[in-house]
Amino acid sequence: MQEEIKIEFKDTNFWYNSKQILVGINLKIYSNKITALIGPSGCGKSTLLRCINRMNDLIPISKIDGKLLYNNENIYEKDTDVIELRKEIGMVFQKPNPFPMSIFDNVAYGLRIQNMKDKNKIKQIVKESLEKADLWDEVKDRLNLSAFRLSGGQQQRLCIARSLAINPEVVLLDEPCSALDPLATAKIESLLRKLKNERTIIIVTHNMHQAKRISDYTCYLLNGKVIEYSGTAEMFDNPKNKLTKDYINGEFG
Numbered sequence: 589m590q591e592e593i594k595i596e597f598k599d600t601n602f603w604y605n606s607k608q609i610l611v612g613i614n615l616k617i618y619s620n621k622i623t624a625l626i627g628p629s630g631c632g633k634s635t636l637l638r639c640i641n642r643m644n645d646l647i648p649i650s651k652i653d654g655k656l657l658y659n660n661e662n663i664y665e666k667d668t669d670v671i672e673l674r675k676e677i678g679m680v681f682q683k684p685n686p687f688p689m690s691i692f693d694n695v696a697y698g699l700r701i702q703n704m705k706d707k708n709k710i711k712q713i714v715k716e717s718l719e720k721a722d723l724w725d726e727v728k729d730r731l732n733l734s735a736f737r738l739s740g741g742q743q744q745r746l747c748i749a750r751s752l753a754i755n756p757e758v759v760l761l762d763e764p765c766s767a768l769d770p771l772a773t774a775k776i777e778s779l780l781r782k783l784k785n786e787r788t789i790i791i792v793t794h795n796m797h798q799a800k801r802i803s804d805y806t807c808y809l810l811n812g813k814v815i816e817y818s819g820t821a822e823m824f825d826n827p828k829n830k831l832t833k834d835y836i837n838g839e840f841g
């Protein structure tokens with residue numbers, strides 16, 4: 589079966605000032621799959637992820653060239669509506685970052701920004717988003733509680749619910765479990781597995797076991813270059829490049 593390509597980097601280069609961070613990236617990200625980005629600290633994983641929803645635009649010293657296609661359109665064209673793009677490509681960060689407001693209001697935030705007025709519709713979407721993030725049962729009786737009262741793992745699932753509420757096609761996650769214990773991590777992994785039926789997911793992880801457990805494809809980045817990109821089982825069972833082999837083995841050892 590031919591996989592559908594959701595995002596494609598085409599000879600993409602990226603710099604901070606004169607320092608080149610991403611070098612000639614060619615990478616296809618497939619719809620309804622989980623793609624893991626792995627590689628040593630500083631290799632450019634977060635930078636690559638932030639190119640996809642143009643978060644790097646916020647850094648004035650940054651520069652990009654080449655193409656980055658989303659649904660076959662180059663998102664770095666001048667007429668791209670970046671606000672619209674970020675609605676379609678949501679992001680979840682390493683450290684849970686709930687807003688200083690109630691659980692309900694956190695999830696409703698994006699809807700209200702979009703000027704949705706229908707209270708019942710907002711309630712409905714908040715409930716569905718919390719259900720998709722596997723948090724509903726734990727919070728349904730205390731939706732007015734401050735989000736800060738939740739545990740770290742719950743806060744991270746809340747952030748996932750918040751990003752899902754505006755119905756993104758793609759969810760980018762930058763080490764979403766690195767501040768969480770194994771049980772909280774397992775919950776996030778299981779919800780990501782369910783989510784990929786309707787979304788495209790890209791996750792940066794330092795944890796090889798995690799990449800192996802949840803991703804369909806894995807990309808190994810080193811010094812801003814794609815060293816190897818393949819199906820996850822293939823990459824871990826039979827890495828083609830010695831550099832990949834060394835990294836995987838080092839991390840397991």
Ligand SMILES: Nc1ncnc2c1ncn2[C@@H]1O[C@H](COP(=O)(O)OP(=O)(O)OP(=O)(O)O)[C@@H](O)[C@H]1O
Binds near residue numbers: 629631632633
């Ligand atoms: N805002 C910035 N200004 C200048 N340089 C930056 C900025 N952000 C990141 N860098 C540099 O870009 C390079 C890639 O950083 P990036 O955060 O993408 O790496 P990473 O692979 O995500 O690392 P880690 O695993 O530690 O999160 C590093 O050399 C980093 O110092």
Ligand SMILES: [Mg+2]
Binds near residue numbers: 633634635762792
């Ligand atoms: Mg990073």
